[in-house]
Amino acid sequence: MSTQLLEARRVFEVAPFIRDLGCQLIALDDGFCESRIALETRHQQQDGFVHAGVQATLADHTAGTAAVTLISEGELVLTAEFKINLLRAAKGRYLLCRSQVLKPGRSLSVVESEVFVERDDGQQVLVSKATVTLAVLQST
Amino acid sequence: MSTQLLEARRVFEVAPFIRDLGCQLIALDDGFCESRIALETRHQQQDGFVHAGVQATLADHTAGTAAVTLISEGELVLTAEFKINLLRAAKGRYLLCRSQVLKPGRSLSVVESEVFVERDDGQQVLVSKATVTLAVLQST
Amino acid sequence: MSTQLLEARRVFEVAPFIRDLGCQLIALDDGFCESRIALETRHQQQDGFVHAGVQATLADHTAGTAAVTLISEGELVLTAEFKINLLRAAKGRYLLCRSQVLKPGRSLSVVESEVFVERDDGQQVLVSKATVTLAVLQST
Amino acid sequence: MSTQLLEARRVFEVAPFIRDLGCQLIALDDGFCESRIALETRHQQQDGFVHAGVQATLADHTAGTAAVTLISEGELVLTAEFKINLLRAAKGRYLLCRSQVLKPGRSLSVVESEVFVERDDGQQVLVSKATVTLAVLQST
Numbered sequence: 001m002s003t004q005l006l007e008a009r010r011v012f013e014v015a016p017f018i019r020d021l022g023c024q025l026i027a028l029d030d031g032f033c034e035s036r037i038a039l040e041t042r043h044q045q046q047d048g049f050v051h052a053g054v055q056a057t058l059a060d061h062t063a064g065t066a067a068v069t070l071i072s073e074g075e076l077v078l079t080a081e082f083k084i085n086l087l088r089a090a091k092g093r094y095l096l097c098r099s100q101v102l103k104p105g106r107s108l109s110v111v112e113s114e115v116f117v118e119r120d121d122g123q124q125v126l127v128s129k130a131t132v133t134l135a136v137l138q139s140t
Numbered sequence: 141m142s143t144q145l146l147e148a149r150r151v152f153e154v155a156p157f158i159r160d161l162g163c164q165l166i167a168l169d170d171g172f173c174e175s176r177i178a179l180e181t182r183h184q185q186q187d188g189f190v191h192a193g194v195q196a197t198l199a200d201h202t203a204g205t206a207a208v209t210l211i212s213e214g215e216l217v218l219t220a221e222f223k224i225n226l227l228r229a230a231k232g233r234y235l236l237c238r239s240q241v242l243k244p245g246r247s248l249s250v251v252e253s254e255v256f257v258e259r260d261d262g263q264q265v266l267v268s269k270a271t272v273t274l275a276v277l278q279s280t
Numbered sequence: 281m282s283t284q285l286l287e288a289r290r291v292f293e294v295a296p297f298i299r300d301l302g303c304q305l306i307a308l309d310d311g312f313c314e315s316r317i318a319l320e321t322r323h324q325q326q327d328g329f330v331h332a333g334v335q336a337t338l339a340d341h342t343a344g345t346a347a348v349t350l351i352s353e354g355e356l357v358l359t360a361e362f363k364i365n366l367l368r369a370a371k372g373r374y375l376l377c378r379s380q381v382l383k384p385g386r387s388l389s390v391v392e393s394e395v396f397v398e399r400d401d402g403q404q405v406l407v408s409k410a411t412v413t414l415a416v417l418q419s420t
Numbered sequence: 421m422s423t424q425l426l427e428a429r430r431v432f433e434v435a436p437f438i439r440d441l442g443c444q445l446i447a448l449d450d451g452f453c454e455s456r457i458a459l460e461t462r463h464q465q466q467d468g469f470v471h472a473g474v475q476a477t478l479a480d481h482t483a484g485t486a487a488v489t490l491i492s493e494g495e496l497v498l499t500a501e502f503k504i505n506l507l508r509a510a511k512g513r514y515l516l517c518r519s520q521v522l523k524p525g526r527s528l529s530v531v532e533s534e535v536f537v538e539r540d541d542g543q544q545v546l547v548s549k550a551t552v553t554l555a556v557l558q559s560t
Binding site for chain 3: 430465467471473474481496499500502505
Binding site for chain 1: 150151154155156157158159160161181182183184185186187191192193194196197198200201216218219220221222223224225226229
């Protein structure tokens with residue numbers, strides 16, 4: 001594993017909120033990250049579906065990790081903004097997210113995240129899609 | 141309290157993910173909702189700031205609750221999409237959110253959420269701002 | 281051509297602002313639309329690049345046309361909101377847009393638009409990407 | 421008028437697409453810009469309302485001009501992304517836009533734009549609202 005992939009793995013795993021939610025890193029490559037949450041009742045909104053905030057958190061954090069794979073040593077990323085469309089009410093065993101860098105940059109990276117639920121029969125259904133803009137900063 | 145304000149309070153409080161995060165309802169009025177989280181280490185991202193996902197969750201859920209105050213009995217709201225700009229690295233004792241309906245509608249409501257941190261000296265600083273579009277549906 | 285593809289073609293071509301900009305319909309299929317502008321000086325912003333407003337207009341209108349291909353007779357679409365990321369300064373002979381419906385729906389359609397410039401050597405480069413949410417309404 | 425306000429005025433007025441659309445600068449101050457279009461048939465979409473692309477163009481360009489008032493000499497701004505919510509079908513004599521910088525920054529500025537139609541009776545109605553993120557760059 002390259003230095004930058006190791007750094008991306010560290011960033012994914014060290015964030016306390018991500019541990020608290022139960023997010024797991026599944027796959028990592030240059031410009032790409034995949035993650036997963038085993039869904040529990042605590043992840044739901046008032047009607048029994050996965051809360052938009054859980055989907056947004058996974059979409060944002062997985063996007064950030066994908067961006068880290070393409071920056072240089074001594075740099076870090078911070079989310080500047082994101083937009084997420086919730087396409088279907090989300091219910092299933094797992095929530096999965098696949099994030100792909102659309103445009104890496106010296107000062108801004110743009111990443112797309114697709115969020116799926118995996119149902120009991122193993123079928124994966126797209127439930128939300130996000131576009132995430134990250135600022136690339138010098139760590140000091 | 142009107143029937144619809146009571147329903148909004150129920151929607152805010154019954155969502156398991158909102159309880160799990162420690163979000164509290166602070167104020168509620170027609171087209172308006174205010175909420176708060178007492179910040180803990182578990183709400184942080186990798187650099188010690190409040191995770192964007194925590195801010196997004198509070199912005200989305202408080203917006204949805206504000207929208208519920210203006211719908212009719214037998215209707216419910218679901219987030220269709222939202223966009224959030226993270227304006228400053230967020231650190232403090234509390235995370236607060238104030239949501240105001242910008243445009244109520246029969247099929248779509250648009251709500252704005254402003255998220256603040258309250259620092260140790262009591263000062264409140266705007267850390268993010270979101271625009272949330274909610275679909276208004278017939279509950280069946 | 282099906283009734284709905286004919287209606288989509290009509291919607292694309294009849295809009296006065298689209299004619300004024302010089303947008304042409306290139307291809308149309310169920311859930312898909314492609315369009316083009318032959319770029320002139322009048323489409324530029326202050327630094328000689330294609331104005332973000334031109335890119336946004338093409339992304340929105342092509343998305344709306346793609347959505348029309350999947351609605352029923354007696355329905356129409358109106359843009360509820362869109363978000364566009366400008367990825368690179370845009371310069372070339374043509375501006376092209378390809379829009380694909382991500383999620384058709386009875387009350388909301390979500391469409392993605394990719395905008396390219398075609399350079400003098402014929403190469404196409406992605407310059408912006410938009411996500412467009414459209415309300416599906418009964419025409420009266 | 422300060423150097424930076426003069427530069428903002430120049431940026432607003434020199435853009436060919438803005439001239440072509442008939443946009444006029446109405447007011448300018450530190451962090452603020454107001455603009456207007458006298459509406460004509462050519463600004464319409466297929467149902468006789470102001471095209472979302474016209475609203476987006478005015479929202480983006482007025483936001484960019486507001487951002488320019490707060491940058492330093494030798495810097496320029498480029499739109500990184502924006503999101504616009506179309507709140508009501510827009511019809512009237514004038515389209516107006518007021519843009520206010522929400523968060524100036526050394527590398528990113530976030531600006532909000534409110535777009536109004538002015539009806540024949542002089543009443544102004546909010547028709548759309550945008551959030552615009554601009555990259556602040558060194559001009560070379």
